[in-house]
């Protein structure tokens with residue numbers, strides 16, 4: 199899913215964020231405390247202990263198991279009354295080592311029950327501003343009755359099974375204990391009122407058009423098995439409306455009976471295309487399977503518009519779909535649909551990229567949707583594994599951004615005259631890339647969305663950024679006038695307003711999605727940006743990409759946990775990233791470092807003040823120190839500078855060094871050795887609590903530059919301040935920390951030496 203709800207609030211936060219509060223203690227910790235709060239200590243306390251199910255490497259262990267749920271369903275859509283009727287047979291396989299006495303089934307539509315408790319957990323008081331539709335549904339309308347009406351729960355012999363419903367969860371009692379390796383089949387019959395998703399929100403429902411017809415995007419429409427696994431037992435945490443789902447894999451055989459003039463698509467292979475497509479549509483579809491460079495329109499806009507002018511068919515048609523090993527099933531149906539498709543090569547296979555939209559989506563949808571689907575399949579397959587399904591469908595549904603296996607709903611609609619802004623266009627392309635991308639996370643790499651929003655949204659938003667940039671390169675016409683695709687999330691600088699914001703409204707990424715403030719920044723932007731920082735700055739693309747692919751491939755068609763991700767990234771790269779996971783995922787700390795001081799030094803035979811002080815403190819006779827034949831670094835502006843240097847020029851090798859060289863190297867070797875002329879000490883301070891690499895750029899008097907990246911481990915002894923030393927043949931005239939804004943440093947006004955004239959920070963952030 200994509201969130202836009204918090205955008206307004208994030209904008210407000212930007213202005214508050216400028217007065218960032220540093221809450222951490224500023225004094226230097228004692229050695230013992232230093233050990234306990236050391237930001238480089240391992241995550242042993244935070245991580246669960248590796249076991250037979252999940253290995254310390256981050257891979258599935260030798261005893262890893264997962265449950266299976268196979269579904270057969272007959273679904274009827276009553277378009278006139280916007281009502282759905284369903285009958286399903288679930289075959290549940292217990293692969294766990296545990297014996298089960300009951301099964302838990304999810305009844306997501308019950309968030310739309312008349313007496314739902316969902317609204318009762320919102321404690322924000324009176325909303326200062328509301329959309330009229332929200333005002334009407336909250337204060338004026340009779341509550342909508344959209345919960346499941348469960349008519350029957352039967353075993354395979356037709357006997358009623360006892361069950362209990364607790365809000366969105368249903369416990370089905372088993373007639374006898376289901377042992378390891380055993381299967382149990384049971385039937386559920388249900389129906390419910392379909393909601394208007396434009397008026398009342400929701401990820402499933404219909405849009406009502408002025409001509410009296412509707413477009414349906416239907417999901418969470420059937421009682422769905424919960425996940426049972428080694429980390430949660432039953433994942434039967436209630437569905438409150440925002441946090442998403444946890445679902446086991448299985449095969450789906452679904453018959454969808456709808457009015458005969460509807461165009462339908464769904465998760466899975468269409469088994470009876472010849473019965474439901476017209477001859478012309480079949481011919482166009484065949485053409486599309488051979489068209490790799492542009493989409494072929496299968497059902498045209500005039501054809502859809504003609505149907506929309508008629509009263510609507512009363513006869514029905516049944517569309518038969520079968521999907522092997524998916525975690526869910528979604529479908530769409532309307533007589534007002536235009537459809538196009540093209541073939542995409544993924545590995546040695548052809549995948550169909552498909553778009554379905556009402557005429558209201560044009561001209562935008564016809565132009566870009568299917569290309570966006572195609573780019574997603576290519577970019578994500580490169581970053582993870584080859585897309586394993588035979589199709590990916592993007593359906594246009596107003597205000598929607600929601601994903602299911604092989605099919606997703608996306609927003610982005612021109613105005614009534616067909617005009618649209620860049621914001622609408624890029625919003626549409628981005629949401630398509632995002633939702634189609636969800637096929638990889640969490641539809642195939644099947645994490646628990648209910649518990650860990652970032653595991654699908656964060657990882658997906660990260661790859662979305664990569665795919666958006668690819669899209670900009672491959673379709674220059676789409677980004678005309680811009681240097682690159684205008685990605686909203688990914689680059690480090692874009693997360694600064696959130697990181698610098700009021701700590702009262704920030705939660706660690708490792709929080710349950712339901713419980714976090716600023717959901718979009720917390721679960722989408724911040725993890726995506728963190729991965730981008732790892733890839734571009736900490737690990738480098740080669741190491742990162744190999745490790746990211748390793749994680750993705752290890753957990754394809756399985757259920758990973760956060761540790762499986764963290765461990766795999768380290769296991770495949772030989773990088774200890776515990777410090778990064780700890781800071782970025784487990785805390786709300788931010789990065790802020792700056793240049794405190796830059797000092798120039800010269801090398802001298804004359805004893806410097808520091809040595810004199812040391813000798814005095816320790817009672818060492820000066821004569822004895824002189825015998826040691828040391829050379830001394832003298833600070834340019836120190837009191838003893840003139841005396842120590844005694845007319846020597848920078849770079850002049852002092853006698854002590856000269857003697858050493860003569861004794862140890864041949865004249866030929868000495869000729870190749872060059873003494874640096876300038877010595878600098880650069881003191882970097884770090885008011886921010888995060889540790890990050892120090893990226894430092896030196897500009898020399900001749901205009902050349904040199905960039906050095908000190909790994910984050912440079913902060914392992916002192917979390918507040920470090921001293922860097924730089925010897926150079928050329929005089930340094932400028933120093934900049936993090937010149938390309940790669941580390942989400944929240945205050946860059948102290949990142950340059952000599953200090954740059956102050957710029958208005960709000961202006962700067964606005965421009966980014």
Ligand SMILES: [Zn+2]
Nearest residue numbers: 199200636655
């Ligand atoms: Zn999403």
